[in-house]
Amino acid sequence: MTKRTIDVNYLARVEGEGSLSVTLDGDRITELEFGIFEPPRFFEAFLQGRHFTEVPDITARICGICPIGYQTSSVNAMEDACNTAVTPEIDALRRLIYCGEWIESHALHVFLLHAPDFLGYESAIHMAKDFPDEVEMGLRIKKIGNSIVEVVGGREIHPINTRVGGFYRAPTTRQLEALIPELEWGLDAALQTAGLVSGFTFPELDRDHLFVAMRHPDEYAIARGRVVSSRGLDITAHEYEDHFTEQHVARSNALHSLTADGQAYHVGPMARFNLNFEQLTPHAADAATRAGLAPPVTNPFRSIAVRAIEIILAFEEALRIVRHYRPPDPAAIEVTPRAGTGYGVSEAPRGLLYHRYRIDADGLIEQARIVPPTSQNQPTIEADLHDLISANLSMADDDLTWQCEQAIRNYDPCISCATHFLDLRINRG
Amino acid sequence: MRKPKLAVWKFASCDGCQLSLLDAEDELLAVAGAVEIANFPEASREVLPGPYQLSLVEGSITTPHDAERIQQVRSESEFLVTIGACATAGGIQALRNWADVAEFTRSVYATPEFIDTLDTSTAIADHVTVDFELRGCPINKGQLLEVVNAFLYGRRPDIPGYSVCIECKRRGTTCVMVADGTPCLGPVTQAGCGALCPAYHRGCYGCFGPAESANLPALISELRRLEVDDATLVRALRTYNAYAPEFRAASDELEVTG
Numbered sequence: 001m002t003k004r005t006i007d008v009n010y011l012a013r014v015e016g017e018g019s020l021s022v023t024l025d026g027d028r029i030t031e032l033e034f035g036i037f038e039p040p041r042f043f044e045a046f047l048q049g050r051h052f053t054e055v056p057d058i059t060a061r062i063c064g065i066c067p068i069g070y071q072t073s074s075v076n077a078m079e080d081a082c083n084t085a086v087t088p089e090i091d092a093l094r095r096l097i098y099c100g101e102w103i104e105s106h107a108l109h110v111f112l113l114h115a116p117d118f119l120g121y122e123s124a125i126h127m128a129k130d131f132p133d134e135v136e137m138g139l140r141i142k143k144i145g146n147s148i149v150e151v152v153g154g155r156e157i158h159p160i161n162t163r164v165g166g167f168y169r170a171p172t173t174r175q176l177e178a179l180i181p182e183l184e185w186g187l188d189a190a191l192q193t194a195g196l197v198s199g200f201t202f203p204e205l206d207r208d209h210l211f212v213a214m215r216h217p218d219e220y221a222i223a224r225g226r227v228v229s230s231r232g233l234d235i236t237a238h239e240y241e242d243h244f245t246e247q248h249v250a251r252s253n254a255l256h257s258l259t260a261d262g263q264a265y266h267v268g269p270m271a272r273f274n275l276n277f278e279q280l281t282p283h284a285a286d287a288a289t290r291a292g293l294a295p296p297v298t299n300p301f302r303s304i305a306v307r308a309i310e311i312i313l314a315f316e317e318a319l320r321i322v323r324h325y326r327p328p329d330p331a332a333i334e335v336t337p338r339a340g341t342g343y344g345v346s347e348a349p350r351g352l353l354y355h356r357y358r359i360d361a362d363g364l365i366e367q368a369r370i371v372p373p374t375s376q377n378q379p380t381i382e383a384d385l386h387d388l389i390s391a392n393l394s395m396a397d398d399d400l401t402w403q404c405e406q407a408i409r410n411y412d413p414c415i416s417c418a419t420h421f422l423d424l425r426i427n428r429g
Numbered sequence: 430m431r432k433p434k435l436a437v438w439k440f441a442s443c444d445g446c447q448l449s450l451l452d453a454e455d456e457l458l459a460v461a462g463a464v465e466i467a468n469f470p471e472a473s474r475e476v477l478p479g480p481y482q483l484s485l486v487e488g489s490i491t492t493p494h495d496a497e498r499i500q501q502v503r504s505e506s507e508f509l510v511t512i513g514a515c516a517t518a519g520g521i522q523a524l525r526n527w528a529d530v531a532e533f534t535r536s537v538y539a540t541p542e543f544i545d546t547l548d549t550s551t552a553i554a555d556h557v558t559v560d561f562e563l564r565g566c567p568i569n570k571g572q573l574l575e576v577v578n579a580f581l582y583g584r585r586p587d588i589p590g591y592s593v594c595i596e597c598k599r600r601g602t603t604c605v606m607v608a609d610g611t612p613c614l615g616p617v618t619q620a621g622c623g624a625l626c627p628a629y630h631r632g633c634y635g636c637f638g639p640a641e642s643a644n645l646p647a648l649i650s651e652l653r654r655l656e657v658d659d660a661t662l663v664r665a666l667r668t669y670n671a672y673a674p675e676f677r678a679a680s681d682e683l684e685v686t687g
Contacts, residue, residue, distance in 0.1 A: 015444045015471060039441040039491040040546055045533035046524040050664060057634065061521050061669065064445020064567060112451060112472060123473030125461045135458070143454040154625045156452055157445040157567040158636070161629050168629040405474070414444075 013113040013123070013405075015065050015414040020385065020404060027393055034382050034408070047368040052078050052337055052359050053164050059355070059370065060158045063414055065108070068101040068149065069348030071162040072223050073355040073370075078164040080237070081342025081359055084335045089328035090166040093152060094223045096176075096321045097159070098346070099314040100148025102222070103186070104156070105349035106269075106307045106314070107145060109412045110197060111138025114304050117406040118200040134196065137189050141311065144179075144186040148318060151175050166332030176322045183322065187315040191287055194308040198291035202301040203403060205388055209298055209380065210263055211271035212244075214347050220272070220279040220313060222347050228275055229265070230296070237343035240354050246371060257376040264379035267351030268411060269306040270297055281316035284309050300384055300410035307412075337363030348373055350412050374413045381411055433482035433581070436468035438502050440488025440495050441522055441550060446513035447471055447487050449570040456574055463581060479505030483580050485573075486559075489515040489550045491522060496547070496556060503557040510576055511553045514566035514669040518638055521566075523550040523672035551672070561586060566636040566669035569621050589620050590641035593633050596624035605632055612657050614665060617643035617675070638670035645679040659683050 017038055023031040043062055050058060055074045060067035072094060079086065086094075111134070112124040121127040128135040146156040151171055153159025161167050212233070216225035228234045235243060244265075246255040259265055273280075273288075274295040280288060288294070288309050297306060339361040345354050351373030358367040388407050392400055437447050451457060451472060460466075467477035484506035490496050503509060511517050519526070525533055530548045553559055563576055563586075572588055579586040589595075593615035597604065605611040605627045613632030615624070619640040626633045639645075652662060666680040 013470070013472065013474065015448075017439065017470075039495060040534070041441055041491070041520075041522040042525055042530075042533045043521075045536045046521070046528065048536075051661070054664065054668075058521060058668070061443050061445075061566065064443040064448045067445070108451060116474075122475035123466075123469075125458070125466060125473065126475070128458060128461075139454040139457060142452075146452060146454070154629055155567075155622070157448060160626050160631070160634075163631075168626075168631045402474075 013116070013409060014412075015063070018413070020408065022385070022389060022404075024389075024393075027390075029386060029389055032382060032386055032389070034378060034385065036378075044368045044370055047357075047365050050365050052081070052357070052363040052365060055357065055365065056162050056164065057158075057160070062370070062372070064157050065105055065414055066101060066348045066350065067158050068098050068153070068162070069346055069353045071159070072098060072346040073344045073348075073353045074357075075162060075164050075344070076224065076237075076346060077342040077344030077355040077357050078359075079335060079342070080344060081340050081357060082164075082335045082338055084165060084333055086166055086333050087328055089326055090331075090333070091224065092321050092325070093167060093170065093328060094162075095219075096318055097149055097152040097162070098222045099318040099321070100145045100152065102314040102349050103145025103311055103318075104142050104149060105145070105412075106311045107138055107142035109349075110193065110304055110307050110311070111135060111142070113412070114406075114409050115197065115200075117402070117409060118197075118304070137192070141186055141189050141193070144182045145314075147182065148179060151179060163332055165335040166328060166330070168331065170327040170329070170331040173325055173327065176325050179322055180319065183315055183319050187283065187312065187319065190308065190311040190315050191283060194287040194291055194305065194312060197308050198293070198305045200304065202299055203388070203406075204299070204391070205301055205384060205407065206298045207383065207387055209270075209296075210259065210265040211274050211296070212265045212267050212352060212376070213271040213275045214345060214352060215276055220276050220281070220317075224346070227345060227352065230271075230274060237345045237354065240343065240345070240371075241356070241369075244371070244376070246375065255371075255375050256378050257371060258379060264383050265376065266380045267373050267376045268303070269310050269351075270300065270303050271351060272347060273297060273306045273309065280309070281313045283316055284313040287312050300407065303410045303412075337361065350374060350414055351376060372414070374411070377411045377413065381408055381413065384410070432463065432465040434467035434477065434479070435464040435577075436479070436481040436484045436506065437471070438468075438484060438486045438488075439471070440486065440499065440516070440553070441491040442488030442513065442515040442520065444471065444487070445567040446516075446565075447485070449512075449568055449573050450485075453570050453574060460574075460577060464577070480507060481505055482507045483577070484509045486511045486516050486553050487513055489519045489522060489552060490556055491547055491550045492545060493547060494545070499553060499556050508560050508580055509557070510561045510563060510580075511559050512563045512573065513568050514564065514636065514638060515550075516553045517562045517564055517673075518670040519550040519552050519672040521669050521671070524667060525550055526672055527667075563588065564619055564637045565621050569623070572621055591620055592616055592640035592643070593618045593620050593622070593624050593627075593637070596620045596622070597627050600624050600628060602627045605630065606651070606655070610655050612652050612655055612665070614648070617645055617648050634665070634668060635676070636669050638673045639675035643675050645675060649679065649683070
């Protein structure tokens with residue numbers, strides 16, 4: 001067989017920088033490495049010695065795309081450590097700002113990062129020449145998500161209003177009601193989006209995935225809940241590290257997560273959809289039926305359609321919360337530090353985000369541990385790539401390379417979170 | 430006339446500042462019409478070769494490889510603008526500059542020898558000539574558009590260097606420090622955020638870095654009068670712009686005298 005090498009430098013349309021290197025010996029994959037070369041930033045180390053009230057602002061800086069995720073998991077952990085419960089009004093406002101982040105992040109991924117793959121464009125800007133209405137619709141959906149974050153949080157990126165115990169200042173009823181017309185437009189646009197993306201052609205890629213997501217008895221879990229799996233796991237955040245471990249591999253500045261018995265698992269929209277399907281909001285459930293999506297969805301290329309369903313859900317939830325809004329008073333519960341360990345989880349747009357902190361009696365951090373969704377999905381991404389390449393060996397290098405990139409983007413990997421460079425290389429021997 | 434080529438580069442950062450360009454939802458397609466987006470991996474697979482007329486650089490220098498890469502970026506760029514606190518001051522990851530990085534690596538990674546990192550996180554301007562620095566953690570997208578516009582029209586960006594206090598007054602926010610005794614870095618922090626935190630009843634935490642002629646000693650004595658202890662003051666100055674010279678000198682001095 002003629003030796004072939006494919007080099008694609010820098011995987012595009014992901015948040016961060018990673019690499020894929022594949023070596024083929026005939027029809028056999030001898031090496032497959034999805035590497036992350038984002039320079040390490042050592043958050044867990046420099047959090048030591050910081051005051052527990054500073055942590056939501058600091059951990060937000062791990063990721064410009066999902067700061068609400070980091071803020072929410074960290075306040076959940078701190079409130080757990082200090083044995084404090086917040087009011088239902090604060091919970092509702094946390095869910096609302098998180099819906100804003102889901103809408104903003106999912107619309108970014110669906111329209112600007114992933115749809116161009118399905119339609120054969122290098123970018124959404126190229127795509128906009130032929131699909132101007134669709135790209136403009138996507139940008140407006142994204143903007144509405146951002147405006148929710150801005151109204152509740154002060155600004156879209158690294159919002160300033162979230163604190164341990166609640167919020168610095170509750171938005172007024174009038175401020176939130178002003179969002180309603182755009183939220184109604186957004187819900188309608190999201191329904192159109194689901195119709196649009198479910199009509200794409202999805203490459204074959206079906207595997208038995210172990211799905212892991214949060215679950216809450218009252219709602220499609222976002223900002224609070226237990227951790228469950230498609231194989232019957234049902235635990236609190238306290239027990240997370242008994243069931244999941246992280247490994248450090250040479251090719252990566254991120255850590256890879258596996259289950260305690262060494263299996264890859266899958267977090268994010270597909271996991272949430274499959275595990276919490278019964279709790280979809282009415283329009284989201286209808287749209288799923290029309291899109292032909294029912295659990296278990298096992299082809300990760302369909303994640304774009306699942307994200308569209310979650311955008312619908314986030315709009316419905318945002319509308320419900322805004323219409324029933326009662327400003328929390330006080331805006332925050334006073335939290336007194338005490339020595340101990342706190343555990344917090346939340347569903348970032350890309351999946352489960354776990355935080356653990358040990359604090360001393362003065363509220364200073366002694367130890368921090370953060371497990372972002374992309375580290376958890378990395379082994380699953382590699383397994384997908386393995387299957388995809390094995391099944392498509394006859395494909396031309398350029399096409400196979402693009403499809404591998406698309407398969408990685410199925411997970412909307414945030415390499416800044418997991419730490420970033422995607423340098424895609426396929427070496428055929 | 431050929432459109433100028435725009436490139437966006439990433440070093441150690443959270444992606445938030447380059448995301449600000451994608452967050453300019455109303456202006457994004459107009460920007461894409463005015464410049465040729467030639468190298469912006471977060472948005473496009475297509476990479477056009479340099480030279481680039483305008484390079485936006487996000488992130489700080491933390492690895493030997495990146496210290497070389499920024500030289501290459503500079504040589505391919507006519508006008509180089511750094512965006513955000515990581516690029517202009519080293520970012521939150523510059524907290525390593527006061528620590529033992531080998532110890533940091535051991536506490537985060539099981540196999541520290543796999544990690545190739547410098548002992549410091551430094552601003553881009555410490556490595557190459559920078560034509561303009563846009564502050565903020567994150568940057569303000571209105572200011573980013575102003576920088577791109579100014580570049581297109583060949584003028585200097587209109588980005589004020591005065592403090593957050595001016596923005597608070599303009600917004601009509603009652604001073605949180607005077608009225609409530611809430612510690613606030615507004616008097617020494619550059620404007621640009623719109624004086625957000627005081628409007629939300631919290632003190633400014635300095636995410637835009639030191640303002641022009643910031644008087645740190647005056648603020649520190651006022652904060653001490655509000656019974657803020659020195660350890661808290663050091664932490665307050667050591668966040669997203671910890672290694673900006675004015676903040677760095679003040680926090681170092683507090684450690685020596687405190």
